[in-house]
Amino acid sequence: MELKFTLNGEKRQIDVEPRKLLIDVLRDDFGLTSVHSGCDTAMCGACTVLVDGKPVKSCNLLAMQVQDSEVQTLEGLSNEHRMKILKKSFLKNHGLQCGFCTSGMLISSFYLLKKGRESDDDEIREAIEGNICRCTGYVSIVKSIREADDILNKTSLEELEMKGEGR
Amino acid sequence: MGFTPASFEYRRPSTLNEALELISDLSGDVRILAGGQSLIPLLKTRVASYDYLIDINGIRSLNYYVHDSDGDFYGPLYRIGSIANNDVIKENFPSINEAARSVADTQIRNMGTIGGNISHSDPGNDIPPVILSLDAVITLRSKKQERRVHSPDFFYGPYENAIGPDEILVGIEIPRLKANTGTSFVKFRGTAREFSLSSAASRITVDGDLRVSNAVVVLASCLMKPTRLEEIEAELMDRNLSGDVPVSSNDLKVKEDEFFYRSEVSFDYLIKVIIHTLKSSIRSAYRRAIKGVNNGA
Amino acid sequence: MSTFEDKVNGRGLFIDDVRLPDMQYVAFFRSEYARARVKHVKADFTSRDLQGIAAAAGEGSESDVRTPFREPILAGDVVSYVGQPIAAVVGRTKYEAEDKLSEVEVDYEPLEPLVDPEGAINSEPILPDAESNIIAENYLGKDFNVDASVVVEERLYIPRILTNPIETRGLVAHYDGNNLTVWISTQSVYSIKEAFSRSLSLDPDKIRVIQVDTGGAFGLKGGFYPEYAVVALISMRTGKPMKWIESRSEHIVASRPGRGAIGKIKLYADTRGKVLGLKGDIIVDAGAYDTGMGSFAASYIAYQLSGPYAIDRQYIHAVSVATNKAPLGPYRGAGRPEAAYFMERMMDQLAKRLAIDPIDVRLRNLSSSSFVSPTGLKIDPARPFFERALREMEYERYRGMKPGVSFFVLVPAASGGEGCKITVRDGLVHVWLGGSTHGQRHDLLVSKIVSSELGVDRGSIVYELSDSGELSKGIGAWGSRTAIVGGNAVIQACRKLKDEIVKEKGGYSPSMLTDLNKSVEVFADFRGSLNSFGANLATVQINELSQVDVLDVVCYYDVGRAINESVVREQIEGGTIQGIGQVLSEKLAYGKDGQVLTSSISDAGVLRSTDFRGRITVKIAEFPSDLPHGAKGVGESPTIGVPPAIVSAIENVSGVKILNTPIDPLSLTRRENE
Ligand SMILES: Cc1cc2nc3c(=O)[nH]c(=O)nc-3n(C[C@H](O)[C@H](O)[C@H](O)COP(=O)(O)OP(=O)(O)OC[C@H]3O[C@@H](n4cnc5c(N)ncnc54)[C@H](O)[C@@H]3O)c2cc1C
Ligand code: FES
Numbered sequence A: 001m002e003l004k005f006t007l008n009g010e011k012r013q014i015d016v017e018p019r020k021l022l023i024d025v026l027r028d029d030f031g032l033t034s035v036h037s038g039c040d041t042a043m044c045g046a047c048t049v050l051v052d053g054k055p056v057k058s059c060n061l062l063a064m065q066v067q068d069s070e071v072q073t074l075e076g077l078s079n080e081h082r083m084k085i086l087k088k089s090f091l092k093n094h095g096l097q098c099g100f101c102t103s104g105m106l107i108s109s110f111y112l113l114k115k116g117r118e119s120d121d122d123e124i125r126e127a128i129e130g131n132i133c134r135c136t137g138y139v140s141i142v143k144s145i146r147e148a149d150d151i152l153n154k155t156s157l158e159e160l161e162m163k164g165e166g167r
Numbered sequence B: 001m002g003f004t005p006a007s008f009e010y011r012r013p014s015t016l017n018e019a020l021e022l023i024s025d026l027s028g029d030v031r032i033l034a035g036g037q038s039l040i041p042l043l044k045t046r047v048a049s050y051d052y053l054i055d056i057n058g059i060r061s062l063n064y065y066v067h068d069s070d071g072d073f074y075g076p077l078y079r080i081g082s083i084a085n086n087d088v089i090k091e092n093f094p095s096i097n098e099a100a101r102s103v104a105d106t107q108i109r110n111m112g113t114i115g116g117n118i119s120h121s122d123p124g125n126d127i128p129p130v131i132l133s134l135d136a137v138i139t140l141r142s143k144k145q146e147r148r149v150h151s152p153d154f155f156y157g158p159y160e161n162a163i164g165p166d167e168i169l170v171g172i173e174i175p176r177l178k179a180n181t182g183t184s185f186v187k188f189r190g191t192a193r194e195f196s197l198s199s200a201a202s203r204i205t206v207d208g209d210l211r212v213s214n215a216v217v218v219l220a221s222c223l224m225k226p227t228r229l230e231e232i233e234a235e236l237m238d239r240n241l242s243g244d245v246p247v248s249s250n251d252l253k254v255k256e257d258e259f260f261y262r263s264e265v266s267f268d269y270l271i272k273v274i275i276h277t278l279k280s281s282i283r284s285a286y287r288r289a290i291k292g293v294n295n296g297a
Numbered sequence C: 001m002s003t004f005e006d007k008v009n010g011r012g013l014f015i016d017d018v019r020l021p022d023m024q025y026v027a028f029f030r031s032e033y034a035r036a037r038v039k040h041v042k043a044d045f046t047s048r049d050l051q052g053i054a055a056a057a058g059e060g061s062e063s064d065v066r067t068p069f070r071e072p073i074l075a076g077d078v079v080s081y082v083g084q085p086i087a088a089v090v091g092r093t094k095y096e097a098e099d100k101l102s103e104v105e106v107d108y109e110p111l112e113p114l115v116d117p118e119g120a121i122n123s124e125p126i127l128p129d130a131e132s133n134i135i136a137e138n139y140l141g142k143d144f145n146v147d148a149s150v151v152v153e154e155r156l157y158i159p160r161i162l163t164n165p166i167e168t169r170g171l172v173a174h175y176d177g178n179n180l181t182v183w184i185s186t187q188s189v190y191s192i193k194e195a196f197s198r199s200l201s202l203d204p205d206k207i208r209v210i211q212v213d214t215g216g217a218f219g220l221k222g223g224f225y226p227e228y229a230v231v232a233l234i235s236m237r238t239g240k241p242m243k244w245i246e247s248r249s250e251h252i253v254a255s256r257p258g259r260g261a262i263g264k265i266k267l268y269a270d271t272r273g274k275v276l277g278l279k280g281d282i283i284v285d286a287g288a289y290d291t292g293m294g295s296f297a298a299s300y301i302a303y304q305l306s307g308p309y310a311i312d313r314q315y316i317h318a319v320s321v322a323t324n325k326a327p328l329g330p331y332r333g334a335g336r337p338e339a340a341y342f343m344e345r346m347m348d349q350l351a352k353r354l355a356i357d358p359i360d361v362r363l364r365n366l367s368s369s370s371f372v373s374p375t376g377l378k379i380d381p382a383r384p385f386f387e388r389a390l391r392e393m394e395y396e397r398y399r400g401m402k403p404g405v406s407f408f409v410l411v412p413a414a415s416g417g418e419g420c421k422i423t424v425r426d427g428l429v430h431v432w433l434g435g436s437t438h439g440q441r442h443d444l445l446v447s448k449i450v451s452s453e454l455g456v457d458r459g460s461i462v463y464e465l466s467d468s469g470e471l472s473k474g475i476g477a478w479g480s481r482t483a484i485v486g487g488n489a490v491i492q493a494c495r496k497l498k499d500e501i502v503k504e505k506g507g508y509s510p511s512m513l514t515d516l517n518k519s520v521e522v523f524a525d526f527r528g529s530l531n532s533f534g535a536n537l538a539t540v541q542i543n544e545l546s547q548v549d550v551l552d553v554v555c556y557y558d559v560g561r562a563i564n565e566s567v568v569r570e571q572i573e574g575g576t577i578q579g580i581g582q583v584l585s586e587k588l589a590y591g592k593d594g595q596v597l598t599s600s601i602s603d604a605g606v607l608r609s610t611d612f613r614g615r616i617t618v619k620i621a622e623f624p625s626d627l628p629h630g631a632k633g634v635g636e637s638p639t640i641g642v643p644p645a646i647v648s649a650i651e652n653v654s655g656v657k658i659l660n661t662p663i664d665p666l667s668l669t670r671r672e673n674e
């Protein structure tokens, strides 16, 4: 069946079996292996991607459900200023150990930081509630997001707009 | 074991009429697919399989939210995440906001729909008790007819409700609240638990003396279906609840076979949790109700 | 390997990312019964086609597994646990493979399963050729009689806990007609290689095992599993590359959980709290087959039961029992947390009985000199460390909050040593280590040591994932061993490289490496004991619904010398949450019929970001070991020390005696109702 959608900024059209999950289309048909699978009950969030700008679990969607939508994976967000800051902060603050949960964590926190106002630790913890990490105990992840958030809120809105990311 | 759905036929109508035609004409096991957040896990583990899935996500007319003087109107495809982030809803119906925010996590809320949450009727779903506490009306439509079902007549039991095999839930209406009314939803989820043990939704109206003039209290999650607790409601009438909320396990007139008991915690503990959720929900609804009096007067 | 930069950019290469031309997918049909006779199976691959035994590998597998307890790679006439592989099918996609599963036919004749390990000790054997269900039995120490004024006796229990790394098990195997190449998510390519060789009776020289990025392991991925052998055999049959990725549901029923231990412990003491003797039974629920860990665990717990305490008389009966459950494996700590939990709980019970401060009871039983226990456990002077720990953890400051305190000794699995290979090529220093990283930042360990030993810039050091085709001999990463023996091996390899350069060129300077093309390989043996102490303090708050909020966890651990302090901290933070999970929620639950009741990763009790919002304070004690880099172990310390400290705090705050985990909130409410 024909699926048309925008993937990481490019219009795509492919023939998929209707039962195929979005995660498998992204990984198998488009080679986007940042998207990981960690469970079969939609609980771990390792498969998180953005659909129309919002994080969803790609293991719990039929690919057909994104017909005419816009899908972004970590690969497609690499030029976003917010994502660059987040990644730097994850590296600096050891927000990853094995790195398996990391893409999902980054996408969930990217969405949080899009709000454009400071988040407190509780909001950060709630934003990643749908992402399980077995390695870090979340401490260094929360710290990484916190620091990225601080940096972004110090950067003025004008600067962001100059970088083409204002709201 | 656990990764992939079995095959099915997939349809993606773009109008409601088309969808209604399909659901009445296709033979075999037919299911509506909304957000898929409850349905897809069942398909993936191959616990369930269907001949046809009718994906209603392409029917744009089913995704709306309208707030006006008669009340609030939801299209079934309105996402739970949209409810959670909608300030108008938060302002007017805090209990809906609280229920929406307590559903799973951000990602699941972003896909899950209000219609799906109600249609699925899992005892652990958070929207149903609120719908019941607010006297909502649910509109169901088939190729032949449209009918309006009052929320007390809608829920039958776990995964069972008034939706007929050829019907689609097409709208939810929530009547406007009377003045000086407060609403609240509270749920109790143990550490690292996916589903709640107990949830409670309340709607309390007070008079000028801050006494309860109307009380609706719904208990859910631990019951087969969301249920109004009339004895407790009666107990609250004419009271000022600024002090303690007079709810105890003696007032809990729930029959044994009404419990939906999914957890390994003991029954005694469950009762304790139930009383706690009821009290917190009533207290918080009452506080919101008197705010109106205190501000308005 | 992919760097951490690659990983934040989504460019890691995890096992499910490995794709070979013409690769196919294997799926397993698993037993629906805990115990049954299998009368008939129809599938692509059954025990008639693929025969063999899953060899033991990884931590605890040193001793040979007794024949009747070995696990067949596919079940034959009987199935012994829910989830046991009975048949395999192959598809071009995983969808197709799972479709084929629905065509598999199996006829069972259900039998009565044995689920309770204590009951199983004297029941008829569950395995056809076994004489009893006792997989291993040992008496440690020496029987004694002692005149004691108090005897405290309790039965303590830790249920089975799933390892639950976010990346499940998985491998790709390709047999090209001569050689078997395996890409795998693992803690050790060497244990995997050896087990392949033994399971498939294949010449080890024809097997190459390559580690890919490994998404967490916690003990799970040091082992060898029936599925691995089946996947390789199917590749040998078909000549095609085969992939298997475990689903989370499979992980829950069929991977190897840890813990699952009962301690029936008796302390004999005088009225001042001095323990005169320790007796007990350690009963380990080993599951249906022995994986090495099963038979090892009970004695290992017994061996270190007295922990840091100088208890002169000890007599402990250790028994590992077969039950109709998935075989036991190691979970972060593997025996150490069980021992510490049992002993620390008992110390608190003794204190309560005598109405003495639990700190004083502990002090009374700690020696200021070295001590060798009757079971053979050697420890350094413990008392000075504990006294210092109380100060460092600011015990006095927390006192008003009724904190729980625990004290333990970490016995790392350092014995045996480790291998390391260094290849200098194109100005880069490539390093392979015998133990495979799965999140512990071996890259930083390696670059720090190599840069200081060889005087080269960190940017020119490349930490490589393990590959049996590169480094020929190694052991693996578990039991808090890599910083110790892995670090030592890296030093030895660097020194060997330097020596050789000096021999060839008459001297050494880092600049000589830029146009050198050279490899050295070492296996740095290690036989000593390197036990280190650790202490924890925890405070909790209990709400009206008896829900426990952990507020503060303070860790004071001897790490020898911290090679990288932030890595040490991270390890401790991650382990602390696992420790909290063990106390509050983690459990693999079984029904009386042996069915697995746990249905998902959340249901297994793995904590989310919102389940713990307290504070973790890490204080590092550095008492360097004799090794050149001074390192001791740390990876498992938090899973050992945190649970008993938290349980103790909960007991102090609630006033309710707690023997088992996870804590049932109801048990904490009883007091006010009574
Ligand atoms: C990990 C996890 C945690 C969760 N936690 C919670 C929680 O805490 N609280 C909670 O309330 N829910 C929870 N859920 C369930 C989920 O949020 C809801 O059930 C979901 O929102 C249902 O909506 P949906 O649109 O995804 O429905 P779908 O999955 O698409 O459909 C669910 C059912 O409703 C039927 N249906 C859907 N729409 C219609 C319609 N318009 N007319 C007729 N039938 C229809 C479908 O045929 C199907 O049978 C959780 C789910 C997961 C996977
Ligand atoms: S793989 Fe999607 S939530 Fe776990």
Ligand code: FES
Residues within 6 Å of the ligand: A095, A096, A097, A098, A099, A100, A101, A102, A132, A133, A134, A135, A136, C166, C215, C216, C439
């Ligand atoms: S870093 Fe390993 S799961 Fe998060």
